[in-house]
Amino acid sequence: MDQEDRMNELIRSLGLSGWSVLWEPDSTQPKRGRIIPEARIILVHDSETKAAMRTVLHEVLELKLRPAFNVQMSLTNTLIEWASTQAYLEKDRAIENLLDLILDLIEGSEEVTSIIREAR
Numbered sequence: 001m002d003q004e005d006r007m008n009e010l011i012r013s014l015g016l017s018g019w020s021v022l023w024e025p026d027s028t029q030p031k032r033g034r035i036i037p038e039a040r041i042i043l044v045h046d047s048e049t050k051a052a053m054r055t056v057l058h059e060v061l062e063l064k065l066r067p068a069f070n071v072q073m074s075l076t077n078t079l080i081e082w083a084s085t086q087a088y089l090e091k092d093r094a095i096e097n098l099l100d101l102i103l104d105l106i107e108g109s110e111e112v113t114s115i116i117r118e119a120r
Contacts, residue, residue, distance in 0.1 A: 003049050007056045011042065014060050021056055033059050 007021035019040045025047040033044045033055040042059045046052040104112040 003052065007042075007044065007053065010053070010056060011060055016060060016063065019063075023052055025052070035059055035063060 004021060004023040007023060011019055011021055019042060021042045021044060023044045026045045027047055029045040032046050032051070033042060035042055042056060042063075044052050044055045044059075046055050101112065105116075
């Protein structure tokens with residue numbers, strides 16, 4: 001049994017049937033391994049067998065923990081959306097207030113005009 005077969009046997013024993021490990025040793029790659037979810041592949045670039053097995057285990061743990069991180073990402077995205085909405089509403093209120101002030105100035109509102117005179 002070659003090393004890639006051992007890696008595939010390992011992931012099946014860890015509950016990842018339907019997934020495959022491709023061992024493509026390449027020290028020029030920036031990452032030691034990566035997950036390709038749409039193809040259900042764990043790609044490993046380590047040249048040494050011990051390091052490659054460690055990378056397989058790392059990627060398996062990442063796959064198993066993804067649901068927990070999806071909750072975090074969903075919450076983060078919801079908070080960002082809420083904050084963006086609040087910022088937009090506040091900006092819109094500020095613009096409306098400034099617009100009222102400008103229109104009062106143009107129309108010669110005595111109240112605004114007297115405030116401006118006092119400020120000079």
